[in-house]
Amino acid sequence: MTVNKFIRKLLDLKGLIVSVFQLKARDKNLILWVKTYKNGCLCPKCKRRCRIVRTMDCYREWRDIPVCGWSVFFRYYPREVMCPTHGRIQEEIPWAETYARITYRFEYLMLVYCQLMTQKAAARILHIPKSTLSDMLHRLIKRLRDGHRIRGLKTIGIDEISYCKGHKYATIVYDIDRSCVVWAGPGKGLESIDVFFENNLSEYQKKNIKWATCDMSRAYIGAIENHCPNATLVLDRFHIAKALNDAVDEVRKEQWRIADPDERKALKGLRWLLFKHSSNRSKKDSRTLNALSKGNRRIHRAWVLKDEFEQFWEYKAQWAGERFLKRWMTTALKSRLDPIRDFVQTLRNNQHRILPYIGSKLTNAIGEGLNRIIRIIKNRASGFRSLPAFIDMIYLTVGDVDLPAQIPNNFRTL
Ligand SMILES: [Zn+2]
DSSP, X not given: OOHHHHHHHHTTOTXXXXXXXXXXXXXXEEEEEEEESOOOEEOTTTOOEEEEEEEOSSOEEEEEEEXXXXXXXXXXXOEEEEETXXXXXXXXXXXXXXXXXXXXXXXXXXXXXXXXXXHHHHHHHTTSOHHHHHHHHXXXXXXXXXXXXXXXXXXXXXXEEEEETTTEEEEEEEETTTTEEEEEEESOSHHHXXXXXXXXXXXXXXHHOOEEEEOSOHHHHHHHHHHOTTOEEEEOHHHHHHHHHHHHHHHHHHHHHXXXXXXXXXXXXXXXXXXXXXGGOOHHHHHHHHHHHHHOHHHHHXXXXXXXXXXXXXXXXXXXXXXXHHHHHHHHHHTOOHHHHHHHHHHHHTHHHHTHHHHHOOOSHHHHHHHHHHHHHHHHTTOOSSHHHHHHXXXXXXXXXXXXXXXXXXXXXX
16 A cells, blocks of 8 residues: 555545645645545536646646545646536536635534534634634525525524623524524614515415414514414513513512511522422411411502412313413402502503413424524633624524535535
């Protein structure tokens, strides 16, 4: 076995010949002059075998994956071909995308590493500066998602997430059925979500959306009802429960404010107890809460209402749920607790968006789950200063396109 052949085997260069190799010990660079077995050249656009016009005067260089601390580079004099359709054009390079300066293998590894670790760590392993990696990753993801259309969207969820200090938000749209992110864009509110509906979905696709879920933000509700005529909107159960918890907490705070020091002692530590779902409560917790009926009747009343409301989510028949909701709202209005009354008002306005929950049991739990993954990415990178970098990472980890799978099969090295 010749040395060149050995290097070819070692580096797993399928279909390539190493004609010359140079080791530059000072920079730890391994430079390989490569060429293909086949003599013919293809047009990069139509993949047709074409006549070679000339060989370029200067060589091109591609970065390959590093081996044992050595950075590996391919060098090659590309040739120009004459394609009947596309005219004079540089030949197709079998190991890399036409204008890329890195090989497919490098692209694949970059995508996989960035899914697993911070860009900083990936850059270190791949022997390139972090800023270069960010640029390359951005271009690569743009190329791989180019021309991508959203498909088969039936159930959508909308939520927002902050990506940087100072109230910078991104709006995220989920495909709940396939549990992935189909779109992420700047800002929150009506303008942001309108961009999604107007630019990314056809009229047919909008009509095809059957279910939608979001929080109680008026912008998202408005956008869904505006753009998706056939969608049944179900307000997210957890956001409603949270709104009720907040109302109960408001009552507690009011009572705290007017309480004297002795009473405050009794009210201490009540906050999390009031939030607890009935299924998570211990006997001691229940005793403390029941004791409130003598200690502080207003808080007790708010808590009882909150506890009763939990039943609503268990109903299986729409009419029964509706009857329960009506009764509950009447009782709650009689409670003379202002925060609870405000909540009832919200509930009354959104009744038709809450009741469909009973038939569909649709929540944004999948969206929240994806949101959690996105938050991990954000924290791992200690926040993102620019939105495009953040969106890149969202598409790479929880997007609707499996990006590493877009790299040709025989270059996927892991
Ligand atoms: Zn062509």
